[in-house]
Amino acid sequence: MLTPAYRRHAVVPPAIRRLTSLAPLDADDLAWLAAAMQRAHQVRVRRELMVEGREVVHPQLILSGWAARVRILLDGRRQFLSFVLPGDVIGLYRQDAPIATSTVVALTEVSACPLTDTDLSAGFTQALAVSGALDEAFLLAQIARLGRMSALERIADLMLELHERLTANGMAEERSFDLPITQEILADAMGLTAVHVNRMLQTARRSGDLLWANGRLTIPDPAALARQVGRTPTRVTKG
Amino acid sequence: MLTPAYRRHAVVPPAIRRLTSLAPLDADDLAWLAAAMQRAHQVRVRRELMVEGREVVHPQLILSGWAARVRILLDGRRQFLSFVLPGDVIGLYRQDAPIATSTVVALTEVSACPLTDTDLSAGFTQALAVSGALDEAFLLAQIARLGRMSALERIADLMLELHERLTANGMAEERSFDLPITQEILADAMGLTAVHVNRMLQTARRSGDLLWANGRLTIPDPAALARQVGRTPTRVTKG
DNA sequence: CGTGCTATTGAACCAGGTCAAACATAGTGG
DNA sequence: CCACTATGTTTGACCTGGTTCAATAGCACG
Numbered sequence: 454m455l456t457p458a459y460r461r462h463a464v465v466p467p468a469i470r471r472l473t474s475l476a477p478l479d480a481d482d483l484a485w486l487a488a489a490m491q492r493a494h495q496v497r498v499r500r501e502l503m504v505e506g507r508e509v510v511h512p513q514l515i516l517s518g519w520a521a522r523v524r525i526l527l528d529g530r531r532q533f534l535s536f537v538l539p540g541d542v543i544g545l546y547r548q549d550a551p552i553a554t555s556t557v558v559a560l561t562e563v564s565a566c567p568l569t570d571t572d573l574s575a576g577f578t579q580a581l582a583v584s585g586a587l588d589e590a591f592l593l594a595q596i597a598r599l600g601r602m603s604a605l606e607r608i609a610d611l612m613l614e615l616h617e618r619l620t621a622n623g624m625a626e627e628r629s630f631d632l633p634i635t636q637e638i639l640a641d642a643m644g645l646t647a648v649h650v651n652r653m654l655q656t657a658r659r660s661g662d663l664l665w666a667n668g669r670l671t672i673p674d675p676a677a678l679a680r681q682v683g684r685t686p687t688r689v690t691k692g
Numbered sequence: 693m694l695t696p697a698y699r700r701h702a703v704v705p706p707a708i709r710r711l712t713s714l715a716p717l718d719a720d721d722l723a724w725l726a727a728a729m730q731r732a733h734q735v736r737v738r739r740e741l742m743v744e745g746r747e748v749v750h751p752q753l754i755l756s757g758w759a760a761r762v763r764i765l766l767d768g769r770r771q772f773l774s775f776v777l778p779g780d781v782i783g784l785y786r787q788d789a790p791i792a793t794s795t796v797v798a799l800t801e802v803s804a805c806p807l808t809d810t811d812l813s814a815g816f817t818q819a820l821a822v823s824g825a826l827d828e829a830f831l832l833a834q835i836a837r838l839g840r841m842s843a844l845e846r847i848a849d850l851m852l853e854l855h856e857r858l859t860a861n862g863m864a865e866e867r868s869f870d871l872p873i874t875q876e877i878l879a880d881a882m883g884l885t886a887v888h889v890n891r892m893l894q895t896a897r898r899s900g901d902l903l904w905a906n907g908r909l910t911i912p913d914p915a916a917l918a919r920q921v922g923r924t925p926t927r928v929t930k931g
Numbered sequence: 932c933g934t935g936c937t938a939t940t941g942a943a944c945c946a947g948g949t950c951a952a953a954c955a956t957a958g959t960g961g
Numbered sequence: 962c963c964a965c966t967a968t969g970t971t972t973g974a975c976c977t978g979g980t981t982c983a984a985t986a987g988c989a990c991g
Contacts, residue, residue: 476787508930524836527922532839534832547821548715550930554829582786590793592831593773597763599838600771600883604947635969644839649947651971683766691747691789843979874937888979890939 464623466490468516471540471622475587476579485574490516493566496559503544503557511567512545518563519633521642522555533642535591536560536615540622542568542584561633586689591618594687599644602682604653607643609682612663616672617686629671703862705729707755710779710861714826715818724813729755732805735798742783742796750806751784757802758872760881761794772881774830775799775854779861781807781823800872825928830857833926838883841921843892846882848921851902855911856925868910 465473469486472478478486493516496502502513502520520537534555537543543557545568594614598607615632619625636654637647645653657663662678664671672678679685704712708725711717717725732755735741741752741759759776773794776782782796784807833853837846854871858864875893876886884892896902901917903910911917918924 506927522832524832526836526840530840532836534835546825546928548818548825548929551825552928552930554825554928555832579787586785586787586790586793589828589831592828592835593761593763593794595835596773596831596838597765597771599835600880601765601769637969641839646948647970648949648972652947655971688745689785689791689793690787691791876937885980886938887940887981891979894939 466516467539467622467624468514469540472577472580472584474621475583476576478576478580482574482576482580485577489514489566489568491566493564496520496563496565498559498561501556501558502563502565503553503555505553505556507553509544509546509551509553511569513543513565514568515539515541515543516564516566519560520557520563521560521638522557523641524555531641532644533638535588535595536642538615538618538622539624541588542581545581545585560638583690587687590687590689604643604645604649605656606682607645608639608650608653608657609662609678610684611639611643612670612672613675613679613682613684614687615670616675628673628675629669631668632665632670633668705755706778706861706863707753708779711816711819711823713860714822715815717815717819721813721815724816728753728805728807730805732803735759735802735804737798737800740795740797741802741804742792742794744792744795746792748783748785748790748792750808752782752804752806754778754780754782755803755805758799759796759802760799760877761796762880763794770880771883772877774827774834775881777854777857777861778863780827781820784820784824799877822929826926829926829928843882843884843888844895845921846884847878847889847892847896848901848917849923850878850882851909851911852914852918852921852923853926854909855914867912867914868908870907871904871909872907 468490469483472486496518503509505524515537517539520543522534522537522543524532524534526532537557544551544553591614594610598610602610616625616630619630624630635647636650640647640650643650654663654665658665661673662681664673707729708722711725735757742748744763754776756778759782761773761776761782763771763773765771776796782804783790783792830853833849837849841849855864855869858869863869874886875889879886879889882889893902893904897904900912901920903912
């Protein structure tokens, strides 16, 4: 067996980084994963990886780029349900003949690979289970944000969540990460208008809580901000 | 084998009614279910069926009564994440050593039974998978409501959702159902204040969209209201 | 009858929305 | 190299849906 590509590089790809952090994967698991990653395909910005109501062929593992689950109301109002990051899996359902419960759209150029049944080795199953549980936890957090937090709190809380998730797959620094979205997208994720998001970001910048410039978000003091908005790390397994 | 209790009655219990509507259950499945239901226990109003962050022992099937998943912020703000109705399953995780991602609290007296591993027969697995997918779909709907709908739309949309769910387990009439909650609970579910919920309910009543009196909610014309708020039935499987 | 919810109403207030214009910035094609 | 277009950010003035606070009323229950 050849040494997988990621072993020859200094950096482990985000998707592998994340999955191995969810459950211990052995050599077999990693080999399957490497094979799956061979089948990666690119998705252009604004294109859909999955469409609500349509039948799901197979789950997909995101390898790079940002995507989001989205729902559009009849009059055009748009709500992003969650962000989809490298290492995330979409379209994983356990029932027969599943249809997608939401549309997933690429926010940047995205690379993703299908996960066929044969990819689901032992260690993998556990990793996907944990991943699914985390997905749910993030949906719950999103509900609490939209329902009961102020605009400023929502933004701070989301940024901390993204920082947490991007840290898990090696895409974040100690106190910053690339944030390749527009203020309008952030607004549609937080149930706000772009104008108000802009103003709140300025407020956050003035108070030194959040700096966002040139596509990079900086949280000067993540721990302090987390304390301030009452956020605790998301956990779904014991130990 | 004795005839299960529900066969001797004219009405099928809501939990069984719902589960059989999610996937065909054979005699074996139903026998297991009947056995599980023997182990039912009661939970008093305001008591918790499950606590966020605590390890989950086994999943529980709700047999009667209303519950809700809830999150409380540090300063006391409360957000209900979803309603839990008879036939719903809570605490079903696929990973090892799972911890609950949210607290589930009884809104009325609740009867629930644990689902031990032995309960998970063949047909059951599919039913639980569909149930899980529906749960997720309802969380997504909740996000869209909170993020992008007006107070009136949120209430109408939620009532239609509840009507849909209660119809599935036989607890709703053609155009009405029992709604055993307070306006304050509804407010905390919709990210509003009780005062505003009260006013919007009056508006809905005046316009003839929604009538709520004596713990019973009536939707004079469900189809028309659904059209009005742009709601389509929640589906997660083909066919 | 008091005590404790829950529902209802009124009045003042404000977080966030709306509308519209200005200002970047980056392609892109001539 | 310069319009020209397109997309994103920023700002100002004004507006409104929903909140807040406080008081009243209805009702079940011990």
